[in-house]
Amino acid sequence: MTSPSPSTTNSKSINESINGSHDFTIRGYSLAKGMGAGKYISSDTFTVGGYDWAIYFYPDGKNNEDNATYVSVFIALASDGTDVRALFELTLLDQSGKGKHKVHSHFDRALESGPYTLKYRGSMWGYKRFFRRVSLETSDYLKDDCLSMHCTVGVVRNRVEGPKQFTISIPPSDMGQNLKYLLETETGCDIAFRIKDETFKGHKLILAARSPVFRAQFFGLVGNPNMDEVELEDIEPSIFKAMLMFIYSDTLPDSDELSSSVSMCTSTNMIQHLLAAADRFGLDRLKQLCEAKLCEEVNADTVATTLSLADQHRCSQLKAICLKFAAANLGAVMQTEGYKYIEQTCPLLLSELLETVASVAVDERPGEGGGVLSRKRSGSSVMGLDLAAAQMPAAAESGEPYVRRLRRRL
Structure with a gap:
């Protein structure tokens, strides 16, 4: 009695970020100055990834030692949470219309340092020296005593997927x-x-x-x-x-x-x-x-009739394919009834075909950039051109007299 082979199971761990954004506008910026270091103006709370967040703006800076030289901006966890891992981006918007925003992004550094971990409610991520205050007040970020910021939070979540126990097949x-x-x-x-x-x-x-x-x-x-x-x-x-x-x-x-x-x-x-x-x-x-x-x-027997049809019914892609094929196999194509029909009834289309033949001839001339193309052509393509040349002795020495001869027939 043989023992059953061991079964194999599988699962996968998926790490992903749940992103959300919030726009925060401060009107009357000049009235907020002088409130003191460590004092802040906060945005309304917003929810991303199941947690509440808020933007804290410190007009006189967060630290006393900076002596109001810088403004500080932070994003804070505003709800209960432990070891919340997240990515952040703070953008101070340029209000001149030039689009030169000041961006501090944690997303750009995600692969280098990983997400930031907030240990508890009130934990923050941001910059104590976000912007020198004198420079800010003379910049295009401040307009009509108003500042605008855009904040993006990406909360990192992990989930494990195992094999699906139940499936419902959907018929086509x-x-x-x-x-x-x-x-x-x-x-x-x-x-x-x-x-x-x-x-x-x-x-x-x-x-x-x-x-x-x-x-x-x-x-x-x-x-x-x-x-x-x-x-x-x-x-x-x-x-x-x-x-x-x-x-x-x-x-x-x-x-x-x-x-x-x-x-x-x-x-x-x-x-x-x-x-x-x-x-x-x-x-x-x-x-x-x-x-x-x-x-x-497409083949030598059908390409002429298909070309005429494509031209008549405005099938541009099919027409281009037929022109290239017919030009590369012109000797065989000229023997077909379809070619005779084009010759008798479609002079403009025949002119397009001859222009394509001329471009093929240029591509195949050595020393003019056509060497690679010539080497890639199939044997049947070369034979088709040789056959056409054999039918017109005046064209035996070069492709150009051959083209001129056909054009005179128009």
Whole structure:
């Protein structure tokens, strides 16, 4: 019979400070002078960390030997307590607006000397020679016979945490699943969308809450809350279905969920259309999700169409990524139908691409700061540029004639 292995327990000691602040203003400072050394003016008590505290201001100083040369300021423990450990900060406020406050902080020295220990009620922390009185009375700290101070106290507490004996597990949110169930079962649907030969049902309130376009259509100034059917054009049924699933679940649908109706050739093609739909209906989060997905799937075959899409729908990050990728792989990209489309219909976008190519060429020239970048480029990037150069013999000797040749084609 084997003996059971010894169990292991754990705990941790946590030291922390509970901080609080108090502002103390002395009006009629000149009337307080002459009350004698050791005599003070006190603030109202304030509570920090379960203890009461007060600020003591000595206009003639705390010690007789100083002969009223200095004013003294202290923070005192004003309630019962034994060995109370605390951190302190006293700030005399500059009233000129220049922000040159006089700060005496114990917090800054916490790691060097540790917190200060107050043994009993009436124990104090502060400065007997806080400020030379002559200097104080000619400074910006005194204005209209008024002084202002800010005090911060941090009471140090220690607690021990052991293993939690009881826990209650919280399941993840299922709101999206519940709303998606309403969509799938058509429970309570009050609007139908007709797209080609297919019909999709939904809930006007949910659609309006998610899309500003639907909100305006159903409940806007010129909207019709009584409509029960909408006919949509310029969108594929499969794309609208995917968009509906996102509206109700806040996640991109899986390809399996759309397999029965997807007519798109590739996943990338579908995400491109879904991005356009997201922009059309004001679904910013869906648009960003599509951007991120397309960024992951950028390749020589798809980058031109994605670039055109990003430009059309104002996707600046995706556009920048596509420009850099296309510039580094231009030889392969120029063979695609997407590039031909850009060449024929988007001269400004093609000009941006050529500017990116030119910047890449500058980066790759030795002796002009581009050596490190050139070494980091992948083999496919270099091959793409070589292929483009091979297609135009006039550009074989340098990248610049190649760029000029493409620009003339505009």
